[in-house]
Amino acid sequence: MPSVDVELRGEFDNSYEITVNYDIMNEVVSDLCARKFGHTPVVICDENTRELFGLNLADKLALKDIDPLLLTVPAGEHSKSIDVFGSLLEAMLEAGITRQDVVVALGGGVVGDLSGYVAGSYMRGINFVQVPTTLLSQVDSSVGGKVAVNISGGKNYCGMFYQPKRVYSDISALDTLPEREILSGLGEVVKHGFIYDREFVEFLHDNAEKILSLDKTVMPKVVARCCEIKADVVSRDEKEGGVRRILNYGHTVGHAIETFAGYKISHGECVAYGMRIVARACNKAGMLSDEELKLHESVMDKLNLATGCLDIETSQIMELMKRDKKVKQGAVVIVALDKLGNAVVNEDFPLEFIEAELLDFE
Template sequence: MPVVNVELRGEFDNSYEITVDYGIMDDVVADLRDRKFGRTPVVICDENTRELFGLDLVEMLALEGIDPLLLTVPAGENSKSLEMFGSLLEAMLEAGITRQDVVVALGGGVVGDLSGYVAGSYMRGINFVQVPTTLLSQVDSSVGGKVAVNIKGGKNYCGMFYQPKRVYSDISALDTLPEREILSGLGEVVKHGFICDHGFVEFLNENADRVRALDREVMSRVVARCCEIKADVVSRDEKEGGVRRILNYGHTVGHAIETFAGYELSHGECVAYGMRIVSRACNRAGMLSDEDLALHEAVMDRLGLATGLLDINPSEIMELMKRDKKVKQGAVVIVGLDRLGNAVVCEDFPLQHIEAELAGIVK
């Protein structure tokens, strides 16, 4: 059972463990039974994870003499809203939830982001744990404490840094996902290799077929390695003041595509396109070698990531990038690659190269 430690020992000790294994829901039940994180669990899920996991979790807790509060939100990005955030807070207050209780986020990135923001805000903060059920949430959004909702003007503009007390990543949950959700998560998987670990990129390229088949052994290794990489970065920079910015590789362009598409494309899909665009632009700018770009393209092709054309307007994408949260003194900050496995933060990146590459993926 791989266990990844996220070491966060600043003014307060916010450290926690990520457990990665196949079929670990019993561990979740045992820890909640023992009141390890709080008394009454508030289980927040969406319509899909309620049927797949939520009702079973409630039943298992009931057998242990625990009566949780089960709250369900509609599936999809639209649930990451201030309206849904408010309705969950009201439901918890009406049910008599106190600061001694615990929020359990049971679902993908939307549920995790929303639940964490609810937990961090309710009565100025109560404990929460993450039980991520999608590949994207297991390798990325459940780790690092970024929680948020969207507002009309942009994604994740209303939120905070609020760390979970523990993360339980059950590899068996991946078997329930449609192919599009797997591909969305793989976008974040390859990102971790691109920014920090050339050897991991080679591993993914050599084992692409086993990754696509969700081989149990390979996926346990993949999820754990991504968590190790992100945990290392977050432990050095919890609140994104420096090195943590490299985790945004592909995101500035990807978020703009996601917003332009009205969230019809998933986050992971958009990040994959963002990485394609930025890697090619880095090559145009003389930063990334032809050899490294070729491996970058090969592993994405083998995993089926960002392989088609998009119905986008490059000039509008460029305008949306200027509204990104990471804009600094009016300049768009781009995370690029100077070699595969090493990301660099560029505050003066030649944006004309990005616009040129965007034009190359238009239908």
């Protein structure tokens, strides 16, 4: 099974390895027992991953005379809050956790983002590892070190760049997910192809049926390729000062939809709608050709992504986009496509084309 190296050798060496495998939890236990990353593991999970993985992980560690601190948060985006963040810090302090210990993020993107922010803040930073259990977190949010919580004004407004020491992506965990969670992850999967690798887009198109059935010969390749693409981008721009911004394709519109919906639509679903809308707008703006747009649409259709209408108000989505973190001197920054596999950051994209496409989804 593949592994991916994330090379981050700037002022400090923040490099780490991503391991992609089936039934990887035994390797997680082995490394934690060897005190590879810290003394006492603080395992943070949500109510779902506690039952699916957390209790079993704690039992296995206990058999090796390691007593982890198992902390559980409610499932869902609303746990990415200042209040939950503070409660975790207080629980760690009360348990006597020190700088010599390690945070283990066991769950999806919410748990990973929240846990990473906790690890980066506690005593000015302690080690943490990612054990992503959803497709979205395996291909995207567990890689690259962007950790955060939400505030009432928007998503991920309070956060930092804080890299994990290692990422363990257990493909077998995907079998526990409902279909909607798989589709959410596929939104980020196709994004990586659209912005960086046309051949990968064609692979996704030709293998859509196998991907939807979580075929064991295909899924490790899908997860690993997404990690390779993101690792390559992040290694050239760790803190989003340049090329890393292309990873936000579909996100400016998607985050606005997500915020408007009160996080009742998953992140990946919102990004998928954002990509549909921006790709069509790029075509109208004379960037993405008709042929390239046709393939973009076909891949999304085959993977059942962003296929219906939304309960949105276009005028409010446009206003929310103006509050996006990536707004530069009042201008909404859009990641656009010149062609499949080539994304560009556009600071003067004609927003009227996006507005027109949004209206089609109302």
